[in-house]
Amino acid sequence: MTYFASGDRWRLGYNPSAQVFCGLVGGDGWAIELTRAEIADFLRLSLQLAATMIDMAAELADQEKITCTLESELILVETSGYADRYGLYFQLQTGRKAEGSWSAVDVPELLGAIADLNQAMQSPQEKA
Template sequence: MDRLVKTGTGWRLGWNPSAAEYKGLVGGEDWALELTEAELNDFCRLLGQLAATMSQMAGELMDEENIACEAESDLLWLEVEGRPHAYSLHFILYSGRGAEGKWPASAVPSLVQAAQALKVF
């Protein structure tokens, strides 16, 4: 498999299976961070869990209600915040070099779709 980089308005997500250490990439409008395979796997898995939770909450909340949900692994922490149909995503990388990033609500739906399709976990 060759290197794959998916991009959309306000986000980037990449996978390079032949890279020595940092096989993954996450990025926003004007930033990017390389991730190890384990970090990328956790990012995509946790993002999928949070997106599913937000979808499930849609029927539980009033239209104007905001919610925040978190998920974490030993490697990173993710939080979604907003309404079930429009929420931002924030992450903190715990391991090694440590990093932090955020995506606006407008970028999250297509980032979630790309994360689900990036590779098989």
């Protein structure tokens, strides 16, 4: 199952037949290929942070900003902004040491694609 989605300032892709770098994340003027483990961690951590931001909405005062960070051995992912509109940042922890980010304007659409790809990667067809 090959997957590719893009918006005005974001790209997300996955090609399971690629030898090493089967994932792709990109923004306005940049892109980086990720290993299967890196893209899996990126998807998982991004979705966990999105859920955390929803949960935090009830705890924060109006116009109060928050930064939340999750990381694995391979990647750090961070949200920063208001509970209902925030940017997304990642940093690879090993090997290439790359980083990238998306603005609050782009994150809702990107998170939709992240959820779609995460679900597709979890399907029995992909695991076979």
